[in-house]
Amino acid sequence: MVEFNDVSVTYSSGVDALNHVSLKINDGDFAFVVGSSGAGKSTLIKLILKEIDATEGTVTVNGFNLKKLKRRKIPNLRRTLGIVFQDFRLIPTMTVYENVAFVLRVIDAPKKYIRSRVPYVISLVGLAHKAKAYPEELSGGEQQRVALARALVNDPQLIIADEPTGNIDPALSYEIVELLKGINECGTTILMVTHEHDIVRHFGGRIININAGSIAFDETIGGANEAQ
């Protein structure tokens, strides 16, 4: 669960990135966060990851009060999250298998568990046959699926997808969101930042529109695919 309670962020440059934002994303939700560039979407993500601290208000993520969370405990917070970036951010010197397994190694998971969990998650995103390939040998869509597998392998409570379709073909974008929807149906909360209105209209669901650091719109709408 993510809860923003009257949160404001002012950067040292004096820019007000968020103004008194209150927001609650419940467990199992799927929410799109939309808004123009500079609206405050990235600040929202940075707050959830505790890359930055709120100037005012409190942020709670998966039971962690981020205001009180000590720096050395940040890895504990991040282990409850899965993150998918626009630019995939895979480690180029590692194979698909190693990129996914790496997350479990970070949390000291038993070897046996790694050996069974990683191939399972890679097969979930449809890349079992590419487990030994390096990122540079994969297409953009495939790399993003590896990033999804990496976000998923730790069985996180919340997946944050920051413009996950920004660097891939439109046709493949729908595939990625379908995958995220499938993951959400299994109970994982998904927060997807995007500026692709077509995708939002197609899938529908909860839409949070941020404009000039404030929430301009937060409602659930029906998707075009539901209407069909």
Add this chain to the structure above:
Amino acid sequence: MKLSSFNYLVGKGITSIWKNKMMSFASFCIMLVSLLMVGLSVLASVNINKIISGIEGKNEVIVIIKDDSTDEAIKALETSIKQIKNVDKAVFYSKEEAWKSMIDDMSKEEQELFQYTDGDNPLPDTYKVSVKDIEKMEDTTNRMSTLEGVDSVKASNEFADVLISVRNIFSVIALAVVIALIIVCLVIISNTTRTSVFARRKEINIMKYVGATNKFIKIPFQIEGTIVGIVAAVAAFILTMFVYRGAASLIQDNYQILTILGVDSLYSFKDIVIPVGVAYLIAGAVIGAIGTTISTSKYVKV
């Protein structure tokens, strides 16, 4: 941290040396040169200290015994001299030995001139005394001059003072040079590894996002730095062995002054092989680990 995770991180450290071989080679070369500079400076300083100590050992005090002293009194004086704490040894030098030595040192004409002295030996009996600590020379000579049966004490206090000053100045310079070199090494090495860490900053960033602790991120880099440091230390040790042996034989062959001063024994490499080897290994490993720790800190903060 589990043993399996630690083994994984060690493996990562080793493989990344190979994967980033150009940067590893650059780190190796810089560390090798740095270790050589520090190592050779320390060895030069240790040997110069030994030479100064050798010269100090040659700085004897002459205790002139009163002419009318009996054999018993001379014997008793030896015991009194040796009871002074700073006295290393005291050797009796009779007036006859002194006379013979003086005549032997003369030219033939001078010897002929002195053969008519009818055995009238004007030289006194003496004790040649070596002191342990040259800095307490003045106090020791003062104490000796008050002993029963002592006529006078001849010591070159001025020379001792010069030696003390030389030794002290040299020690300060040597220490300053070694400390400066170590700091320079750390700065150069941390900058070199920083370049290597910077090249992998994306990798480090990803590690942070998936919940890696600082320790987990740093360990492979530290292992990498330590291994490169140890390999550089081994290479530096081998090079030092050749350079030292060559330099030592060159100095001893060309600077007979060392032999004349009685300090012909620069440390032979055989005598110092273990401390030099151990010091290089420890320095290589520690500098490698510290250098990478300094350089990774900036990128690893979660």
